[in-house]
Each structure stands twice: as structure tokens, then as C-alpha cells.
Amino acid sequence: MAISAAIGTPLETCLAQAVEANPALKDAAAVIRAIAGSAVEISALIGRGALGGDLAAAGDHNSDGDVQKALDVIAHESVTAALQGAPVAEVASEEAEEVMRLNPDAPLAVAIDPLDGSSNIGVNMAVGMIFGIRPSIKDPANPLASFTTPGTAQIAAGFVTYGPATALILTLGDGTQSYVLDRAEGVFRLTSPAMSVPASAKEYAINASNARHWDAPVKAYIEDCQRGTEGPRDKDYNMRWLASLVADIQRVLTRGGVFLYPGDARKNYARGRLRLLYEVAPVAMLVEQAGGAATDGQTRILDLVATGIHERAPLVCGSTEEVDCVATYYAGGKPDAGRSPLFGQRGLMRS
Ligand SMILES: O=P(O)(O)OC[C@H]1O[C@](O)(COP(=O)(O)O)[C@@H](O)[C@@H]1O
Ligand SMILES: [Mg+2]
Ligand SMILES: [Mg+2]
Secondary structure, eight states: OOOOOOTTOBHHHHHHHHHHHOGGGHHHHHHHHHHHHHHHHHHHHHHTGGGGOOTTOEEEEOTTSOEEEHHHHHHHHHHHHHHHTSSEEEEEETTOSSOEEOOTTOSEEEEEEEEEOGGGTTTTOOEEEEEEEEEOOOOTTOTTGGGSSBGGGOSEEEEEEESSSEEEEEESSSSEEEEEEETTTTEEEEEESSOOOOSOOSEEEOOGGGGGGBOHHHHHHHHHHHTGGGSTTOSOOEEOOOSOHHHHHHHHHHHOOEEEEOOBSSTTOTTOSSBIIIIIHHHHHHHHHTTOEEESSSSBGGGOBOSSTTOBOOEEEESHHHHHHHHHHHTTOOGGGGSOTTSSTTSTTOO
């Protein structure tokens, strides 16, 4: 149910209200409480900066080939320890090669990116944590069973941004809410009961250094955004790229825009960089619940089914007008049709 509490209401009260309205959410609420507890701990550590030690110290490689930084491992250990005390049977974590089995009889499974935006560790920039909660499917022969369902199976999803403020963005399947950590009390408090992504926007987020590797439709779309009022989109765009999915998506959820991490021609990047289970699917649910859209360029993300826990998926999400426009380019269409004949490069009114 949509949260109807006043701004400043503690997360605990909002969760209790949601469970009262829909008792089926009781276990998901317990998982969210556990994750929020870990986030309070990690937020305090990140807030100490270099005084907390070298959080960027390089360790082993994870299963996706990324170097694990000290904070990646600390966050993984903190959140999986918290989930031990929650009704969770399986965890798919970015920092564990295989599915982790916690409480075998528990009803839920959690996919988690314990520390998102790792390239920003150690440089005082925003990082975060992403999670999606699904029903646990008891199949002793297949540890992946709980995670090989479409994203629509998610009961709840959220992310935490450790930025200037520590924020929790959450959906229980009926709207997207934001909370901010009240550091004095150590509790998250409601700041928006219903986030809403504007349908149209003039801001895009993409790692432009990969432009030469992009597919033709992405290249054409970004080039037309860059042509501004002189091109078929007939409006001037701004670009923002924080290299921290949580922070980029929080901006899109707050003021609109489009985020793209498409597939590209680099080795192992045919399906982009982001992982379907613990990055793309939770973000897609949050964005859709806020009125936006999320596709892989053409197909709705929440209809995709993973076949492995670290499988990647391209992501195009945010304001519906932009996400639909990207799909038009993928379908080989041209956005010229919607453009006023009076303006733009070839328009009558351009000097
Ligand atoms: O370095 P790139 O290619 O710009 O990729 C940045 C993207 O990679 C990520 O850092 C991947 O997440 P992890 O840090 O959890 O591996 C996203 O947060 C971000 O959007
Ligand atoms: Mg990540
Ligand atoms: Mg990560």
C-alpha cells in the first residue's frame, strides 16, 4: 500500500503501517529492517572517511572480475550478517560467487549489491547499496531457483545512497518512498511518501567515454540529444554521470532524466556492465513504481529472467518520454515526426 505517513515518520512506523494494511509484507519488512540496520553501520564508517582506514584498499577479484575494495568486503559481511537474523533462505551477493544459503526454511531470497559505485570509494563521493527481495523457491537441486524468475516476482526493492545525506529509497510494490537517515537518532525518516519521475526531461546520464563502442541506436540517440534545439529532439540537454548507479538513479527519481548503461562492443560488455539481479531489476522496480520506465533498450526489464546470479543486462531507465524515444531508435525509427517544423536546424524560425 502507498505510505500515508507524515514527513519525518520513522521507517519502523511506516513498515508497521504497511504490514498492518497487508500482512503478507511482514517478512519483507523484517528483511528491510535488517538491511537498514546494516546501512546505519556502513554509513557511520563511510562518514569517517580516511579516518576509518583505507576503505579503497584493493583485495581479491570478485566473480565478475572487479577488484574487491576493502569497503566492498566490509559491506558484504555487514549486510549478510544482518540477513542471518532475518527470514531469508538465500542471498545472491555481488561479492559471493555462488548463492549463499542462510535459513533454509525461511520464505524469502535477497539479491544484493552490498556496495555500489566502488570506483567512488576513497574519493569522498557517493556510493550505496542495492537490494531486491523475492520469494524463496525451495528446490534443493537448483540453488538458483529463487533468482531465475522475472523481476516482476520482486516483492520489494530498494537502495541506499551514502551521499551528503544517507538516503533509503524503497518500494513495497505500491509507490516508491524516500527516507533520510537521522544521524542523531540512528533511524531513517520518511522524506517523500510518493516519488514521481517527470514524464519528460532534458538530462541524460551515460559514460560518454565509451561512445566509440556503443551500438548505432545509442550513438544516434545521444548525438541527437547533443544537437539540442538544432536537432530532432528540439530541446537542449544537460549531462550528468556520477559513476554510482544509486546516486544517478536517485537524481532521476527526484527530477527526471534518463540513465543509460547500454551493451557495447567491448569484450564482455555485450550486455553492458550492470548486473540484472542485484542492480538492474531492483532499480527498474523502483523507477516503475515512481511512474518512470525501465528497459534494456527495447524490452521491459522486469520481464527479463536471469540464468546466472552475476548475469548482466543493459539498462535504459527514467522519464518515460526518453525511454520510449530510445526504443524508437532501437526499432530503427526517427523522432523527427514529433518536431515542430518552425524550429530546429532546418526550421523556418532559426536564424
Ligand atoms: O565505471 P563505469 O563503466 O562508468 O561504470 C559505472 C557503473 O558501475 C558501477 O559502479 C557498478 O557497480 P559496482 O561498483 O557495484 O560494481 C555502477 O554503480 C556505475 O553506474
Ligand atoms: Mg553496483
Ligand atoms: Mg558493488
